[in-house]
Amino acid sequence: MQLTLHLTNDCNLNCKYCFVPRGPERMSKEVAFAAVELGMKNTKTSGLLFYGGEPLLEKKLIYETVNHAENIKKATGHNFIYKMTTNGTLLDDEFLKFAKKVNLTIGFSHDGQVQDKCRLTNDGSGTFDLLNDKISLLLKYQPYAVALSVIDSSTVQNTSQTVTFLFDKGFRYITLNLNYGKDAKWTRELLTVLEDEYKKLAELYIKKTEAEEKFYLGPIDIKIMSLLKEEQNITDRRSMALNQPSVAPDGTIYPGSRYLNNPVFEIGNVLTGIDFEKQKYIFEKGSSPPAPCTECAIRTRCNYAYDTLISKNTEIIPDISPVQCAHEQLLTPIADNVAETLYKTRSPLFLHKHYNTLYPILSLLEDRAI
Numbered sequence: 001m002q003l004t005l006h007l008t009n010d011c012n013l014n015c016k017y018c019f020v021p022r023g024p025e026r027m028s029k030e031v032a033f034a035a036v037e038l039g040m041k042n043t044k045t046s047g048l049l050f051y052g053g054e055p056l057l058e059k060k061l062i063y064e065t066v067n068h069a070e071n072i073k074k075a076t077g078h079n080f081i082y083k084m085t086t087n088g089t090l091l092d093d094e095f096l097k098f099a100k101k102v103n104l105t106i107g108f109s110h111d112g113q114v115q116d117k118c119r120l121t122n123d124g125s126g127t128f129d130l131l132n133d134k135i136s137l138l139l140k141y142q143p144y145a146v147a148l149s150v151i152d153s154s155t156v157q158n159t160s161q162t163v164t165f166l167f168d169k170g171f172r173y174i175t176l177n178l179n180y181g182k183d184a185k186w187t188r189e190l191l192t193v194l195e196d197e198y199k200k201l202a203e204l205y206i207k208k209t210e211a212e213e214k215f216y217l218g219p220i221d222i223k224i225m226s227l228l229k230e231e232q233n234i235t236d237r238r239s240m241a242l243n244q245p246s247v248a249p250d251g252t253i254y255p256g257s258r259y260l261n262n263p264v265f266e267i268g269n270v271l272t273g274i275d276f277e278k279q280k281y282i283f284e285k286g287s288s289p290p291a292p293c294t295e296c297a298i299r300t301r302c303n304y305a306y307d308t309l310i311s312k313n314t315e316i317i318p319d320i321s322p323v324q325c326a327h328e329q330l331l332t333p334i335a336d337n338v339a340e341t342l343y344k345t346r347s348p349l350f351l352h353k354h355y356n357t358l359y360p361i362l363s364l365l366e367d368r369a370i
Contacts, residue, residue: 002047002081003039004246004257005032007058013087013127016118017152017179020053021261025249027058032065034270035247040078047081051257056090066102085109085148087119088134089127096141107146108138112162114155139170147171151194152179153186159197163217164204175218178327186323195330202338209342212349223335226301228354234300241307242283245274255282264311282316285309290318302328
């Protein structure tokens with residue numbers, strides 16, 4: 001099991017599209033340690049993802065929690081995988097040395113040259129200049145750290161520019177996440193702009209892959225993998241939904257981060273355990289796509305058709321927004337064209353990446369050898 005630990009709801013930034021409700025709540029050591037032990041049950045390997053707010057506001061708790069897990073590892077042989085998502089502002093040599101020692105993988109949130117459009121400090125200042133040195137520092141310790149960017153309706157025209165900026169800075173793993181929140185102002189015209197941006201990224205992906213340059217681009221790679229997996233893609237996505245719950249600062253457990261603080265989606269507490277009947281109930285609700293999706297040709301490849309749930313009063317129902325649907329319909333054929341192009345040219349890196357089952361292991365070993 002991988003648990004996402006929301007160490008705090010506080011943050012030193014005020015990003016315009018953040019979905020985490022701001023507040024002073026912070027996780028205690030007792031709750032964090034209980035989460036470690038809960039995640040260990042019935043498995044030989046478990047994962048801890050440190051999340052927030054900004055998790056590095058609770059740097060001491062991260063040290064204590066990882067050290068607790070490492071002591072358990074020495075005593076029992078249980079294996080732990082550590083990850084963290086951060087805005088990067090509080091990264092320093094001490095923490096990065098620690099992260100390298102325990103193999104804690106860092107996801108670094110950055111929107112490229114439009115960073116100052118949405119990722120602001122609490123006083124409204126930009127963060128681009130503040131993070132310039134942090135990028136170099138992070139990549140010094142973790143050359144294959146993951147860059148996480150948000151595609152917002154206000155910055156959509158800069159999407160390909162953002163990826164190019166991050167790649168030129170040295171990031172080789174880049175993930176793009178669509179802001180489809182209620183405050184996102186998407187229009188048909190802006191979705192057309194997004195489609196054009198994805199086409200530019202497709203050209204970049206083909207170029208880098210044919211040049212044998214390591215380059216993972218979340219939207220395209222995920223869609224290519226879904227094409228190759230076919231129906232298995234649904235099974236894998238549903239398995240992730242079942243095995244990656246989130247823990248709020250007070251220890252309450254939810255099926256995922258987007259359900260945090262909604263009592264309808266509570267499935268237990270780390271101090272008392274998971275309510276497996278409630279978890280199964282929510283899991284089954286997410287196993288049936290919304291009615292408009294049942295006959296869709298890309299249903300098995302959609303990021304939102306399964307496990308996108310909302311609460312209506314006390315009822316849990318599957319739901320997908322028109323923006324989510326439009327996004328999947330415009331992205332899928334672009335990714336398929338990339339796959340077809342690289343397959344026809346018999347690109348060695350493409351074939352190795354998507355058809356060699358050992359590639360993820362070999363790639364990880366390569367990354368850690370740097």
